[in-house]
Amino acid sequence: MSTALQAQHVRDEIIIRMENVQKWYGSFHVLKDINLEVRTGERIVICGPSGSGKSTLIRCINHLEHAQEGRIVVDRIELGASSRNLDAIRREVGMVFQQFNLFPHLTVLQNCMLAPMKVRGTSKSEAEATARKYLERVRIPEQADKYPAQLSGGQQQRVAIARALCMNPKIMLFDEPTSALDPEMVKEVLDTMVNLAEEGMTMICVTHEMGFARQVADRIIFMDRGEIVEEGTPDTFFTNPRHERTRNFLGQILSH
Amino acid sequence: MLRQFGTNEFLFILTAARWTVLLSLIAFAGGAIGGLIVALSRVSSLKALSLTAGGFIQVFQGTPLLMQLFLVFFGATTLGFDTNPWIAAAVALTLNASAFLGEIWRGCIQAVPKGQWEAAGALGLHYPATMRYIILPQAFKIALPPTVGFLVQLIKATSLAAIIGFTEVTRAGQIINNATFRPFVVFGIVAAIYFILCWPLSHLSMRLERRFAAATTR
Ligand SMILES: Nc1ncnc2c1ncn2[C@@H]1O[C@H](COP(=O)(O)OP(=O)(O)OP(=O)(O)O)[C@@H](O)[C@H]1O
Numbered sequence: 143m144s145t146a147l148q149a150q151h152v153r154d155e156i157i158i159r160m161e162n163v164q165k166w167y168g169s170f171h172v173l174k175d176i177n178l179e180v181r182t183g184e185r186i187v188i189c190g191p192s193g194s195g196k197s198t199l200i201r202c203i204n205h206l207e208h209a210q211e212g213r214i215v216v217d218r219i220e221l222g223a224s225s226r227n228l229d230a231i232r233r234e235v236g237m238v239f240q241q242f243n244l245f246p247h248l249t250v251l252q253n254c255m256l257a258p259m260k261v262r263g264t265s266k267s268e269a270e271a272t273a274r275k276y277l278e279r280v281r282i283p284e285q286a287d288k289y290p291a292q293l294s295g296g297q298q299q300r301v302a303i304a305r306a307l308c309m310n311p312k313i314m315l316f317d318e319p320t321s322a323l324d325p326e327m328v329k330e331v332l333d334t335m336v337n338l339a340e341e342g343m344t345m346i347c348v349t350h351e352m353g354f355a356r357q358v359a360d361r362i363i364f365m366d367r368g369e370i371v372e373e374g375t376p377d378t379f380f381t382n383p384r385h386e387r388t389r390n391f392l393g394q395i396l397s398h
Numbered sequence: 399m400l401r402q403f404g405t406n407e408f409l410f411i412l413t414a415a416r417w418t419v420l421l422s423l424i425a426f427a428g429g430a431i432g433g434l435i436v437a438l439s440r441v442s443s444l445k446a447l448s449l450t451a452g453g454f455i456q457v458f459q460g461t462p463l464l465m466q467l468f469l470v471f472f473g474a475t476t477l478g479f480d481t482n483p484w485i486a487a488a489v490a491l492t493l494n495a496s497a498f499l500g501e502i503w504r505g506c507i508q509a510v511p512k513g514q515w516e517a518a519g520a521l522g523l524h525y526p527a528t529m530r531y532i533i534l535p536q537a538f539k540i541a542l543p544p545t546v547g548f549l550v551q552l553i554k555a556t557s558l559a560a561i562i563g564f565t566e567v568t569r570a571g572q573i574i575n576n577a578t579f580r581p582f583v584v585f586g587i588v589a590a591i592y593f594i595l596c597w598p599l600s601h602l603s604m605r606l607e608r609r610f611a612a613a614t615t616r
């Protein structure tokens with residue numbers, strides 16, 4: 143993709159660079175020579191069949207998974223041997239999980255305040271102000287004092303997004319954020335993600351919501367069996383996929 | 399010359415119950431501290447620590463409590479310490495409780511879903527903070543019913559301390575029985591005292607368990 147065609151919100155600076163990344167689970171080759179560059183402000187959607195390594199790939203970015211080979215540079219920080227670099231990377235990268243993973247023993251507000259206070263050393267009052275600001279932004283300020291179990295799935299996922307945003311990350315990773323939701327709640331979460339995209343957040347989303355991909359993605363990446371098979375703008379990806387595997391996959395998910 | 403079983407004899411047994419309670423509390427408090435250390439060591443990624451804690455648990459779960467009492471009691475003499483049955487019983491029961499509570503709590507810590515670790519890690523929380531603010535509070539809730547259940551076992555287990563000469567309620571019963579030879583009355587009373595101590599706890603444990611089951615199946 144040439145710079146001339148790049149959307150306005152995408153800047154030149156490369157914020158994530160994966161070079162020749164390889165990962166195995168035992169003898170199972172789960173990531174095969176992954177090369178990926180993400181620019182600041184870019185929104186990327188990753189799709190592909192179950193077990194193709196999508197989650198593993200994005201979890202390597204914030205080092206929830208360890209890749210045995212290759213380089214991963216996030217905001218000019220490479221993990222290397224130092225645990226301080228890991229801290230720096232985790233501060234820059236927020237993550238939203240399919241199963242929300244909210245802390246069930248803490249209220250919504252406490253969920254949002256914990257990491258800023260314990261990781262960034264933010265004062266309680268400041269952490270609370272930030273938490274309320276982001277709960278407002280995901281449009282559930284009135285739920286602040288409830289516990290996660292008292293909320294609907296869609297509300298829980300929006301809390302999870304707010305919780306990640308409270309750390310003020312530069313990059314947000316989404317791992318199938320709407321897959322565990324009842325259909326009527328998918329939209330509220332996607333709307334929140336669209337807002338976030340409009341604000342210029344760098345986003346990598348593993349999702350099969352092709353409407354969302356069409357609407358916000360700068361680039362769609364198709365993975366199969368641990369490889370990046372194909373990538374392109376939504377237009378070329380949907381109308382003119384090059385690979386047989388991509389066409390099969392699109393045929394399957396667009397048919398229902 | 400047989401003594402009659404009267405109020406004094408009854409009071410002798412009853413007041414000895416305070417030593418049963420005290421020994422149970424000491425062993426439980428010590429076992430709670432020891433158990434937390436054992437449980438944290440057991441789930442640690444440091445192999446040596448985890449294996450040591452595992453070995454500790456195996457030894458204390460795999461041998462009779464009575465042997466542990468003997469070993470501490472007579473072992474202390476052999477090593478030249480003053481053999482006070484009080485201290486020996488407290489030490490042996492504390493070690494035993496540490497092993498059992500450690501194993502119970504290890505299970506509870508590991509019962510907290512992996513996603514909680516991942517969410518905490520993704521937010522940049524380190525291991526100690528994750529343990530303290532995320533994992534242990536959730537493990538604590540899971541641990542409450544079995545821990546109270548274990549306390550009941552522990553109270554009953556203190557009766558073994560009678561054998562090394564510690565005058566708690568069982569030994570008080572033996573002393574009175576030797577003097578009055580009214581075993582049915584004497585040990586009936588001793589058993590009733592244990593029951594009065596344990597029953598409310600068993601009941602509490604069952605209630606907690608039901609409440610917990612209701613909360614998790616919702
Ligand atoms: N901890 C693990 N140990 C062994 N194999 C694993 C582990 N985690 C994932 N795998 C395997 O690696 C492959 C890729 O997993 P991954 O979760 O990245 O796939 P995915 O593309 O996200 O799939 P899905 O759409 O089902 O979420 C799968 O075959 C999975 O079984």
Ligand SMILES: [Mg+2]
Nearest residue numbers: 196197198317
């Ligand atoms: Mg996945």
